Amino acid sequence: MNRVLRKLTLGLALFGFIWNPSLAQTTYQTPPQSISDLFNAQPTPSVSFNKDGSMMMILERAGAPSIEDLAQPELRIAGIRINPAISGQSRAGSFNNLKLKKTRSGEEIQIKGLPSNPKMSGFSLSQDEKYLAFTNTEATGISLWVVDLATYEAKKLTDPIVNQVFGNAVAWMPDNSILIKAANPSRGSMPKAPAAPVGPIVQETSGNAAPSRTYQDLLTNPYDEALFAYFMDSQLMNIKLDGSKSPVGKPGIIKSMDLSPDGTYLLVEIIQKPFSYLVPADRFPYHVEIWKSNGEKVKTLAEIPLDEVRPTGFDATVKGPRNISWRADKPATLYWAEALDGGDPKAKVTERDIVYTLNAPFSGEKQKLAATSLRFGGINWSDDSFAILNERWFASRTEKRLVINPSNPAQAPRVIIERSSDDIYTDPGDPVFTENEFGRNVLLRKGELIFMTSEGGSPEGSMPFLSTFNTTTKEQKILWRSQAPYYERVAKVMNADATEFITLKESTDIQPNYWLINTKKRIVPMQLTAFVHPYESIKGIKKELVTYKRKDGLSLSAIVYTPEGYDPAKDGRLPVLMWAYPREYKSAADAAQVRGSKYTFTRLSWGSPIYWVTRGYAIMDQTEMPIVGEGDQEPNDFFIEQLVANAEAAIDHIVEMGIGDRNRIAVGGHSYGAFMTANLLSHTNIFAAGIARSGAYNRTLTPFGFQYEQRTYWESPDVYFNMSPFSFAHQVKTPILLIHGEADNNSGTFPIQSERYYNALKGHGATTRLVFLPHESHGYAAKESVLHTLWEMDTWLEKYVKNRK
Template sequence: MRQLLLLLPLCGLLHSAPLLAQPVNSYQQPAPAVRELLDTPAQPRLLIAPDKQTVALLELRRFSSAEELARPTLRLAGTRFDVASSGPTGVQGVQKLRLRSLLNAEAPERNVELPAGGLFHDFAWAPDGQRFVLHRRTEQGTELWVGEVATARLRAIPGIKLNEVLVQDEQAWLNPRELIVTVLPERRGAAPQQRLALAPVVQESIGRASPERTHPDLLKTPLDEALFEYHARSQLAWVDIASGASRELGAPALFSSVSSVGEGQYLLTERVLRPFSYTLPWDDFPTVVELRHRDGRLLRELTRMPMRSGVAIDGVLAGPRVFYASPFKDAAVYWIEALDGGNPNTRVAFRDRVMRLDPPYTGEPMEVQRMPHRFARLRFLDDGQHALLSEIDRQRAWTRTYLLPLRGSQSKPLFEHSLRERYRHPGNPLMRTLANGAQVVQSQGGAELLMAGVGASARGDRPFLDRWSLKDLSVQRLFQSSETHYEMPQALLDDGRRLLTLRESASEPPNLVLREGQVLTPLTKLRDNQPQLRKVRRELVNFKRADGVEMSFWMYLPPDYKEGERRPTLVWAYPLEYSDAAIAGQVSGSINRYNAFSGISPLLLLQEGFVVLYDATMPIVGDLKTLNDGFIEQITMNARAIIDKAEDLGVSDPKRMAVGGHSYGAFMAVNLLAHTDLFKAGVARSGAYNRTLTPFGFQSERRSLWEARDVYLRLSPLLYAHQIKEALLLIHGEADNNAGTQAFQSERLYQAIAGLGGTVRYVLLPNEAHGYTARESAGHVQWEMSQWLKAHLGDPHAGP
């Protein structure tokens, strides 16, 4: 049988030969040890209230279900939404909610009773930490619920049905009790339906370059346009969560963003306009940015951003873009404007500038700062006088952060580093929440920053907390995690006397701890719920490839591993690009992190006896403009170094090794099979294998297909399918929503290899996106990977 094409309605399996016997029309379950781990609830998520007095423990549903994924969904203009609830798909449901005091470690936890019916999701604290909000999905819509910390009780806000098609998991707080949300218009009528009379769909481009990425779920027909407009149209509504009162503000529109300006005096809104595009997602459609009174009345139109077509690769719009509202009483509005026409290839002294407009918003904006490179981020300090302004040098893959005075003098450089830098990374500033819900940088009146980071080093991560003086840029280390625990700072309390951290070890799940000097007071007491993983051995292994570039991998040995055994081994990796070889060798991860594997992690194969070399570094080093010219040679050099090191360690048999990866890692894995004989088998999940179908760039590639034709062709393993002699397992989500990795990429590769007589298996997971979220899918993916590796590397317990 040269080729057998079989579609299973549930597990969506396509295969070329019945190598793995299984019943039709069913998802498969992995081995009992793996199944037990999949069915163990996830550890609760810990969310600290803004006032640092309470922590919410959210027990989230670990997986959705195949039935959940099959709910009626629309995929329009690059977005996906649940039709019944006008909300996002694949939400993580809250199964249990508990509250614990951070002031009294002995106080008992309090359960918040979640009423039956519907699915609660999207927990958010009110700015003062005295209340919180939750959304509940029902078949009639998405409701808004509010909870009181004092009583641990929930109640619904009457008459509110949220519309989260465009504005998802976002609310604009005016103060701790008032917020603005987007809701369904009361009188929107029935959804558009297809008319009997059809017409051609016509697109036209006349003499203007528009290098667009390959986006999924785009509009295709006039009916799609009408459906998008119908479902995305929303109404602004004011809500008082204390009293439950609400009222509509203004007229319905395609609102895509709403935020509070100042101390709740005004609103900054963005709404989508026609014409729509069939080649771009909705967030590239024309948009109008407006200032409104808090009652919804229009105050001033700030700009109309045109369709984002004709923009150069890695370019930006030429006019105003990226708007920020000051969270302080001054109520200023800031935005960014390009000084290079939006084209990164234009040579200019300054590429972007920051603009500001002050109340009453009737005058002309002022220029605040010019930047030599492209704007990246703006974060306000809590002194109301400064902000942190970050830019990115695209040519060097470099970032720089300034202290920006919002009025008056010029900015002051604070720190800069490579985008890939880990060892010298200064960390991220600790933030605090204002009464209007805005997140601002803690600064002690503009005098200092508190910077928390992972503390990467050649021996692994050791989180730290530093105090940066904004006067002389001196740095004082206040805390660093010990060599026995991974402890991430969360907040500095009582003028620095006490430190709140999230502390974990290889055998202890993350728990909140209050640290006063060397005295530790546990604030939460989560226990290890997967003790079987403590038998897994984990070791950071450092080595060099042939040209001297430093590399590493995390070696995971199965629970039953015995010294001297050479087990079948899976190498799991993801390529990363670097302009500096020294940075390419930097280590990530820590031996002290709590082992808790995701449902589709290849590390679950440890329970079946395989050795897994995880997060194996796969550096691609060179000039960022032409980096991919040597992609094949560098991943080959990397793979040889990994195999040689695993053989030297005595844990792997080089003749029984497989390579795997997800997304760009899958692309890497298939290229290794196509261009080398280093591995006996491969696992490729949700990848892209024909680069001519992503002709305007991919990953970090900035050149188009017509500028680097040979590179695109050589890096398309589909064109080298005749050289893939090793067994290849392809897995893909049927509804992949990632740009450039639609499921037909795997389907075409499967057809090519099968047609050429190769050994290949293609698993198409129904309704799954780029990542796989259903419990049935997770179990089936684990079963597929295990069976494939056993079939082609041998049973780990059977010997060579």
Template sequence: MIRLPAVSGYRLPPKEIQEIVDVPPNASYHLSPRRDRIMFLKRRAMPPLSELAKPDKILAGIRIDSSCNMRSRMSPDGQNVAFTVRYEDEAGSDSNLALWVANAESGEARPLFRQTDIRLNAIFELFVWVDHSTLLVCIIPSSRGDSPKKPLVPFGPRIRSNEQNNVIQMRATKEMLKDLHEEELFDYYATSQLVLVSLDGIVKPVASPAIYTFLNPSPDEKYLMLTCVHKPYSSIVSYKRFPKKVELWTVHGRFVRELCDLPLAENIPIAANSVRRGKRLIRWRPDMPSTLYWVEAQDGGDANVEVSPRDIVYMEPAEPLNGEKPHVLLKLDLRYRRISWCYGLHALAYEYWHKTCRTRTWIISPDCNDLSPRLLFDRSSEDAYSSPGSPMMCRTPAGTLVIAKIKTNYEGTYILMKGQGATPKGSVPFLDLLNITTGAKERIWESSVDKYYESALALMSYHPKCEIQLNELKFLISKESRSEAAQYYVSIWPDKKQVQITSYPHPYPQLASLQREIIRYERDDGVKLTATLYLPPGYNPSKDGPLACLIWSYPGDFKSREAAGQVRRSPNKFARINNSFPLLWFAVLADPTIPIIGEGDQEANDRYIEQLIASAEAAVNEIVRRGVAHPDKIAVGGHSYGAFMTANLLAHAPHLFCCGIARSGAYNRTPTPFGFQKEVRTLWEATDTYIKMSPFMIANKIKKPILLIHGEEDSKVTTAMQSSQFYDALKGHGVPCRLVVLPFEGHRYAARESVMHVIWETDRWLQKYCAMVSGETTQSHVDGAPACEALTLNFTKISSLSKLILMALDYIGVGNFKDNSQ
């Protein structure tokens, strides 16, 4: 019998903490195609629980909620903005989204459709601009009636058969279609009618109703590429692997041709870099009026097959002449990733291979058949220090993105490459002028390193042919420091003058003097590690003594020791507190690198436990050596794979930590027998590794208190059942533990009630099991509760959490903390 605590329901942390967590995130930005306007979109901090509690369905791996798919998009000429407006629910209505348009100059907004009975279908692709005055929109077919009712008597038994001896290996899946009734529901909710609607409200249907998942108009505004899925469906894969048809239509409603009709893809191998057979990634060339390109695997989509070439990229016009065959654009020995186009003369093609972390960039001349591809970069994707960055893009008059060509007084073709600029001293973002003819590059801008962290976000210069003079460059730049929130600037060349365009206040001035430092240390085996250390304002270790500390992390896999030890963070970035930020409480060691390295043919996970402990010991030893953490008051926590890490550390390294906090984790790897994370071997190929890595299998060895939190509707392989079974195993061995299940929440937690309650739970746990010295009893900010207890309150979504420095607030006199949960 489960004993419930004396006080149940959602709880709140102290008011001072609520005020910090309730701060909304920074506004996102959208640039007009001609770069003459910037649209800032404000976002709320967290939705209410009532919003997540609305009835919805998860079918074929997608959440069916007709009101959740909201977006905004500018017209190709930047003169109008289309956006969705959600109305309050109406009785009997299953769609409450309306499409509006606003004039970018005047701000005047109005509904687009004249008819009030037209309802948007927001399940997949919602709408796209076809030209500056016409949109292609998914609406609910007018003939759709009431939703199918589940029969009282089922159609029959659920049967899954493999009498054909097919080899089908799949990673764990959840919430796929279970029966014929769910197939009917998927058809009912996902089917859309496409309509072309002009700015004056004239509506014209296009094509037949279908389940459209992707809408793509051609750059010349003449064709529509429509992608839909169809039967037969599957009960073991999501809609992304259902049979898929791609068709071409004209904007006038004339069917042109079928580009492909791919069969059901249940048998894609689990090996990394395996793909679907047939045409994939069919796209329009952004630098041409109506030219298509796509990729086809030559290995049958199986990465285990050795073949050369592995991928071929093809190209052809929308309406090829009779007998005209597709043009072979490029042959690749690794797996195709993408192409960045640059108006015909040049393009950058990228290929990669997961197992070796190899990535290559080729310069191709798509419209010059006599020029062979030329290798530009050949490097390890793990090597952040050698990253050349990515090309700066600009918009064409059609609204497509191509690489900007930079006009200089030098010979050759030049483009700009922007990168994060990882260095041993921290990230220093940069802009390089790259001569793609010779490969030579020159650094023309980089962030300051003394105080600010600056990053070039986008090119603000505009030219109809995307040819920009070097001395006429304009960039959108973000600029921040440890104590100043990020602001946006426009940098104007040639004098590089910066014009500030935003002036956001400090989101939490009570934490303006929070101490933040990037620290460096080593594992016993010599692997270099880094972490971000947060300390309360005014704290001095020699004067105030060591603090209680929380270590919050997430392990990462690497193929080399050198890459694992590289610094990928900046000491000058602002500490933004949001739902994905680690909980801050007293001292916090955030994101210490926990590299799991498998060099050469070694499998990293065969030494997972050994390397996990070594990294944790190095982190603990460093903060104890610095005198900022009490060795008996160090907690460990993490989300998802970080929760898995937390449970393993409490089992294998109990001497390091006093307690743990594990959120949305999977603790038993046997229910995922065909791989997890970057592990590609099956359970039967690496049985010992699967077993040894599973903390569930050694729950009897865990003695330290652990708080388990999980979203009840987690649709990933880390289902709430994993936390529930792990809790049962721990309780069965008398381990101090607590399980909190958040209803309506998924893998990450979103609703304000859930976020606040998780902070309350975390505060209570750390106060009780971390903040007090052995033998000392301290008054927690929250009510006590039995240590080994399941709490199923039905809450909802956040990933890592935020909570802030009780000691810090005491230092700066914000006031006394009270329990506001009543």
């Protein structure tokens, strides 16, 4: 077999999916018409706005790709999935049409001269908004295009030379030329696989602990290294609007490029050897260099070592500089964080991180800007007298926001917000931004007032709002709020006092559309888009946000859907599909909060359970499955008992409503929801069937942590054993359907998880079925794959739930 092909199919061969006579091959099936029609509905366009909101960009996309699209050659190396034919990522989304719409007049303009068979992405406006750039994926590569917004004509600027394997690849210069990351024109041909290995593959450690999560698609041999270096080999180029181009700086394995706000300098990250077989490319060693915009090197700011050895825990980080960025409010000033605790969250220190700045021309010494008591979480810039410093600590779910004075670092920061990140009822929201003279996002602010948008969590469900927040008094004043029976949120603030803004408004059976609102003039809101309802067949279904209590008194919630015209008193009880995803909390009060809204539009994704409302089922979606560990207690120490209590409470409630038939209830979930499903079937017999998609079932295969579990297997072996459905496969008496993408790239959910779990179930006589989807990742993409998944689920539900004997 060709060595390249062998690498491309390695994921199959490892787990016995090739040449295995014991596996049954079937053709792709399609679900009943009521389900397939919903899945095949035309996707709603995406919308974005220019700087002042006067123009809307409407991007249209086709439906799901075909399995032939997914079956194209693919390299899975260094945590990246590459299409070798195009020097780009193999699974990137794209759009097939571009329109512009004038916000106030409603005039819609079709852009002319677009590529034939377009696969467009990466749209960005020039700073003066006279031009719009985008990339287009062709059969042999990725080309750069530009739209003249005076004529609304698109034209191709380059051959397919753009390198989109990793990181950003396009940036506008102040003079309306475009900086791109191109495939190095001197890189030659793709390396050929050696006819025979030159020797064994060796890894060695010298005693330093290097705990690491279970990453997928890592480098495995020197040939992989050569392929990675080849496809990452890039040359920055300056492209003029007439198509002429010139190289900028030297080629290299360029990880990222970032232009300073004034366009004078470039921050360039260049990956270095040695590469790693333990971690993906974003943790390889790299140099951080400052260049002038013409490519002349000014300084090596930092040499970041290989990031293999890091303490355990979600609050752990690297030593040395990290998060190196440009200040948004300055022409060319860098800032970054460095850990004072060595990156170890277990270290007892007063200050965790220190934030430094360095001004152009970068010949001076770095200056301390601030220190944090928690882990640095970024800065929202305004001007040289005001910025918001963000800190966070995952272990306690604490987040803090502090006002700092960048011009006077000695001035003590002022804490304006300190709260639990899980507490949605008191969430003041996130700052509103506006663009400054450099085209960078800075805080929309009036003195001590900043503007905020929030999801608006409440016991009645989410009611988003727009507000001011006084950073001196900490008083929040709501300027506008979504009103029932709609779910409406601010998409774009149009003016300095936030009296005019654009919202995205929807309701249960009203497709989300954009509206222009002016609270100062109090004029009637103006509808800006009229996207049609894509799911006419389910417009009449009933949607209800329900709340109920667990046996320990904890409040829970779910969204219940029932078929159009259904009346429990007349029509009797229905089979139920319960769909959920567990979450861990450090506070019972936070866990009990109502999440979501009964007024959101009923939109169906590929993995939604709502399809089955057309088949006569009641659906319990977003069924809350909180796992709580207060104070020093870890949530997962109580995982099984609380998970079972959550499920029992949900079943009791749907039955008490007169809707659900207790003997015909299925449970299902995707990823951690699949893990949840398998655990429920291992420890209860309260369900008629289970559906588990792309899950992990043996936690010893993820020994350095999983989901939000920070302890390792060796620290808490009982937790890892007891939370593994694999450990209790002998107790499963309920039929369970396992589905998994054979190319799953999610950390921890290797396809072998489903294969080994299926074998364990089969060995103990359980009723089970295992379906592997060729070429599919953690989320399923191909039309054939999704329709077949829906068919598998429908067949399973009809047999073991609706028609259960």
